[in-house]
Amino acid sequence: MPEYKLIYFNVRGRAEITRWIFEYSGIPYTDERIEKDDWPERKKDIKGGKLPVLMVDGKMLPQSLAIARYVAKEAGLVPEDALQAAYCDALADTAFELLPEWYKFKTSEKSEEEKKKEFEEVLYPKFLEPIMSRLDKRLQEKEWFVSDKVSPRNFHVSDRYFQVTARH
Template sequence: MPHYKLTYFNLRGRAEISRYVFAYSGKKYEDHRIEAADWPKIKPTIPFGKVPVLEVDGVIIHQSLAIARYLARETGLAGQTPVEQALADAIVDTIDDFMVLFPWAEKNQDVRTQAFNDILTNKAPELLKDLDAFLGDKNWLVGKSVTWADFYWDVCSTTLLSYKPDLADNYPRLLALRDRVQALPAIAAWLQKRPKTIM
């Protein structure tokens, strides 16, 4: 069995999707969390100077979604057919295109708050409308079983709802999808035991 080591900050952030996949699959891994104060000395040792990275038997994979996609394929969460896999990838990429609009690293609190409010008020409704239409009356976004696309919706919407709790009130099907993901026993257990972090 491969040895997995996932390295990221002590945040949910860009690594949480992979932690969901590990939790659901039951695969053992080292959840290596680094403190922000230690980052300047660690950064030069990380390929491409960004985290998360996943080490698999000494091979280092970078880019958060490449890591999660690899893990999803390894654990049967990528989709059951090539078309389902492409659709799951497309949903993840669509959500991620939205998430990267936010100025996460902005230090000026006023600028950050204004930008977040603008995105959540003016851009989020279109994403939610499209996701809701794609989900329709299905239990899961893609296919007949849970995929990493459902996990990514839960991970990202958790962060978004922490900024705007009523964000998805007009989309009960999307909220119900969150409930289904969080009710999966392995995910529920992870949510109970994971470190409490700001994001």
């Protein structure tokens, strides 16, 4: 098995799904977390200048979803059926669509009161609720989102949902 090192910031963000897959499957890996102050210096060594990256035997793989798909495949978590696998990808892409709006909200300089109002009047009803309720409805019908076993996208949606609900 290759030697894996996942490099990201000390937050869940775009790396958490891969951490969950590693933990669930028991594949050994190093979880390197870069502190914000160290990033400008470390960025020079990261091709493309963005995190996460996965070092696979010292070679760098960028892009969080490509990383998650690769590790999920190595862990045997991706359905063999191409269509089922594509449903997994569709679910992951849907969950990822939440990120830009969420990030804009999280990093905005507005006061806590303004943010609460924005969350209640815009972010939740326009972006989060439509996706969450669609996903909730699907989970009422079956145990897992795709196929009959744990798939990486179940982790993914759980993590996105957790990130949102944990903060509100």
